[in-house]
Amino acid sequence: MAFTVRDFEDLTRLLDKHPEWLEALRQRLLTKELLQVPKTLRGLSTRMGKVEKSLESLSQTVQTLAQSVAALAEAQRRHYEEFAAHRQEFLAYRQETERRFAELAEAQRRTEERVGRLEEAVAALAEAQRRHYEEFAAHRQEFLAYREETERRFAQLREELATYRAETDRRFAELAEAQRRTEERVGRLEEAVAALAEAQRRHYEEFAAHRQEFLAYREETERRFAELAEAQRQTQLQIQELVQTVGEIRSDLGHMRSTLDRFAQVIGSAVEERMIPALRAWVESQGGTLLGPVVSMTLDGIGEVDGVAQVRWPDGREGWLLVTAKTKVWPRSIEEFVKEILTHPQARRALREKGVRDPVWPVVFGLTIDDRAPKAADTAKVGLLSSQEGIIVPPVPWSLEQGTFLSD
Incomplete structure (x- = not known):
């Protein structure tokens, strides 16, 4: 027979009189899965709390990483500015050196026209300067290649960060798996940043060593300029002595030529x-x-x-x-x-x-x-x-x- 509204009301009154029947009725009406829903919701709420804490921790880690990258980029920029200033200083000094070499070469050329004995010394000096410049040019090429590799690694790091963000957005729904993978990638990025910082430190140490080498080279060049100037002064003194000697020889040759001319006139007339x-x-x-x-x-x-x-x-x-x-x-x-x-x-x-x-x-x-x-x-x-x-x-x-x- 059909279950009517009157029957339902009777059932309600009975349940009000006997509350202990509610649990038995609930066991009959609800399935096992529906009975587990409250427990499941409580567990899910607990996991969501843990996920939110993990996300908050991840956000702080990413923020810290971003600050580290920004600081590293700022250090790189300052280092590049120092390198650019040093390069300008080096180019100006090299231009001044070349100008002074040009002036010295001109003075040396005039000296060589008058005194042939200086040719070998000047040629040796020019060859030594050429070798020094070739060595410095080779070192400069190595430095430029290293700087290019550093910039390439920075670009690679930026690309990895972009990839990481895309991967995080795409897999946000799979929180647990994404959390594990993200932590692994953050670890790798921290290692990469540490390696990059170490490379940057070595780079700056190499730059500092190169600058010391450059200062030593400049001091050596100045010393050689002083030696060459002293040699030039000694050469000028020798030239003055030589000019005086040549003048005396020319005077003697003039007297001899006059005598020979008179003798030639006498001989020619006789012939x-x-x-x-x-x-x-x-x-x-x-x-x-x-x-x-x-x-x-x-x-x-x-x-x-x-x-x-x-x-x-x-x-x-x-x-x-x-x-x-x-x-x-x-x-x-x-x-x-x-x-x-x-x-x-x-x-x-x-x-x-x-x-x-x-x-x-x-x-x-x-x-x-x-x-x-x-x-x-x-x-x-x-x-x-x-x-x-x-x-x-x-x-x-x-x-x-x-x-x-x-x-x-």
């Missing part, structure tokens, strides 16, 4: 006096006739011909004799006569302007003759005349217009 009769005797022996006196001819600073005379030969040909006189005739004497008179364009033009016309017969006269001179004269097509033996190599006609000998 030319011997040349004229020897030349006349040779022309007459060939049946020729000198149509004028044998004179010397200066070619306006280009050179000088010791003997110039117009001649007529037995066959009726007329021309000019060009004679250079030497105390002793060497092969080079003949080569110089050909190069400086017979083939020289300005000398040939000057002879034509003074009235000398083609053909000409070039002759080299000497008081004595080197044994190689006849062959050189025959090859050059130039006559060779001795004061004692007469003509040794007969001359052939030349053309001043063409600057070469003429074929018979």
Whole structure:
């Protein structure tokens, strides 16, 4: 039969009269799971309290970590500012050093032009400076590579922090598992931060050592500059002494040159006096006739011909004799006569302007003759005349217009 409202009211009145029946009725109406709900809620409330405490502790840890990272970043910034200031100081000092080296190199170049003995010392100094700069450049490259690695590790740390935040947000629903994983990651991050701080400390120690090395290097450079300046001063004193000595030598050479010039004039006049009769005797022996006196001819600073005379030969040909006189005739004497008179364009033009016309017969006269001179004269097509033996190599006609000998 159906259970009606009246029955329910009767049941309610009975339960009011017998409260002990409520527990039995509850056991009949509620399932085991529903009976465990209050206990479960109390346990869940307890766990939620623990989770909230863990979250609060985690928040404090993250805040502490953020403060540590900020402090480390501030220390890195101050360190970089110190490094930048030191680098500016180093660049300014290096620029000043290079400027001073440039000035010193210029002074040294002038010194080397006057005193050749300083060249090896300056070259050794330049080589040592180059090696020092190469060593410093290599050290600077190592330092830049280390700084780049530090910045890369900072970037990696920032990336890990960002990943950590994303991971925390994504797994917040799984509180217990997320708590365990977060604590593990926080531990690793603390280790990474500690390692980074240690690396930073070592970096600063290396920087301090490098700065001490730089200060020592600068002190050594200043000392070497002082030594070089003293060497320069000593060199200047030596140069002054050398200039004084050279002045005395030049004075003695001037007196000697004046004496030699007077002696050369005397010897030259004597050789030319011997040349004229020897030349006349040779022309007459060939049946020729000198149509004028044998004179010397200066070619306006280009050179000088010791003997110039117009001649007529037995066959009726007329021309000019060009004679250079030497105390002793060497092969080079003949080569110089050909190069400086017979083939020289300005000398040939000057002879034509003074009235000398083609053909000409070039002759080299000497008081004595080197044994190689006849062959050189025959090859050059130039006559060779001795004061004692007469003509040794007969001359052939030349053309001043063409600057070469003429074929018979």
